[in-house]
Amino acid sequence: MAEPIQPLDPATMVRSPGLTYQQLLDQDTRPVPAVLREESPKLVPDVAISVERYTSKAWHDLEVERLWRRVWQFACREEEIPHPGDHIRYDIAGLSFLVVRTDKGEIKAFPNACLHRGRMLKEFDGRASELRCPFHGFAWHLDGAFKEIPAQWDFPHIDCANFNLPEIPTATWGGFVFINPDQDCEPFADFIADLARQFERWDLSKLYKMAHVARIVPCNWKIAQEAFCEAYHVNGTHPQILASLGDINSQVDVWENCARVISPSMTPSPLLGDDVPSEAVVRAMLDLREGDPTPDLGNQMPRAWQAAMAREALRPAAGDLVDEYCDAEMVDNLDYTLFPNFHPWGAFNRIVYRFRPNGNDHRSAIMEAIMLAPFQGERPPPAKMMWLGEDEPWSKAYGFLGRVFDQDVFNMPKVQAGLETTYMKTIYLARYNEAKVRWLHHKLGEWVEGKV
Ligand code: FES
Ligand SMILES: [Fe+2]
Helix, strand or coil: CCCCCEECCCCCCCCCCCCCHHHHHHCCCCCCCHHHHCCCCEECCCCCEECHHHHCHHHHHHHHHHHHCCCCEEEEEHHHCCCCCEEEEEEECCEEEEEEECCCCCEEEEECCCCCCCCCCCCCCEECCCEECCCCCCEECCCCCEEECCCHHHCCCCCHHHCCCCCECEEEECCEEEECCCCCCCCHHHHHHHHHHHCCCCCHHHCEEEEEEEEEECCCHHHHHHCCCCCCCHHHHCHHHHHHECHHHCEEEECCCEEEEEECECCCCHHHCCCCCHHHHHHHHHCCCCCCCCCCCCCCCHHHHHHHHHHHHHHHHHCCHHHHCCHHHHHCEEEEEECCCEEEECCCCCEEEEEEEECCEEEEEEEEEEEEECCCCCCCCCCCCEEECCCCCCHHHHHHHHHHHHHHHHHHHHHHHHHHHCCCCEECCCCCCCHHHHHHHHHHHHHHCCCC
16 A cells, blocks of 8 residues: 655745745736635655666556556547548557548547558548558447448448447547547546546637647657656756746645646746846746846736737737736746646646657657647648657747757757666655655656555
């Protein structure tokens, strides 16, 4: 039996010097919503996170059997399959599923395998009037009902009335389509409840998929994911943004199936001391170079100034909704994670990350960064996924933000290499700043090692 996760008292817990996130919210120029005022710090026990979780093929195989074959997971956006016959292929760790919009407008998902001799039914995303296997032509309707077998007289042993494609559970939330390979899985409403409660104010279904970029990264999927689950690494990895990010003053909250790290922007890291001028904060945030003039903030604090700029930049697309959002919602990094690998950001932060194993190679992962955006009028078509080559930088797709990703990705194969050679059996994690990573491993322990 694993030690349970314990609630912490925010008033007495050990934390960084400098302003807490809640104290920063006290300075907001607008009313702060309850969702940001909530605190749920937890002491996630010192679980022994074995190095083999990252290096062992046997552990990967267990993950496939006990996690990926059983857990609810984000497959695609609803807007990617708007019309009957639209389908996407979703692959996870050597498994492949078809997510299909039926004639009635429902979303269904099936294992991507023909019931004749097993050929994959569809290799590519697209639109079709039926699901017909390219090998010998067995066909099913879009809802998975049996349609036809060429030369059916030769298959008297097949009961065509019951020869439908096996269906797996699907669900939608916030414009995202989730699937579960386990036909006996827990109800989605229970699984998503914690996250759904957090996002009541931020309806991601109203946004459209503006960009979607993917890249193979040479490390276990958890190494890639964990690089985006704490701000503690900013000091070592992204020193250029330290003056504009309250890295170790982030607020970390843990619930059952979701957790969040809120990293405040436009406030300096406590690691830089108490005397960072506002000018340095703004220059770091705007990535200004020597000789570039610093904008005039008037008498505004940097956070309020940046929030006002962001409101006007978003107003044409988001309308007056921007006036309902407080400064923190406009500028901070509201980084949520739904177990095991779905990372939507709150408010207008726009980013959604997903990290997956790359097939069954446990030393390689697929890292994706999706950008969502508000729009007026007709929904713009969703961006197609763009693959970066393994040597191509994220900056090619995402500019300044991409350069930050590139710094993260630079570490990844080195972490894998270090873990392959370390004499240590386990890794260590900070109690508070790395609590989301602790929580992820606590959950993985429950799912993969059965420590419940
Ligand atoms: S394998 Fe699909 S029709 Fe033969
Ligand atoms: Fe980073």
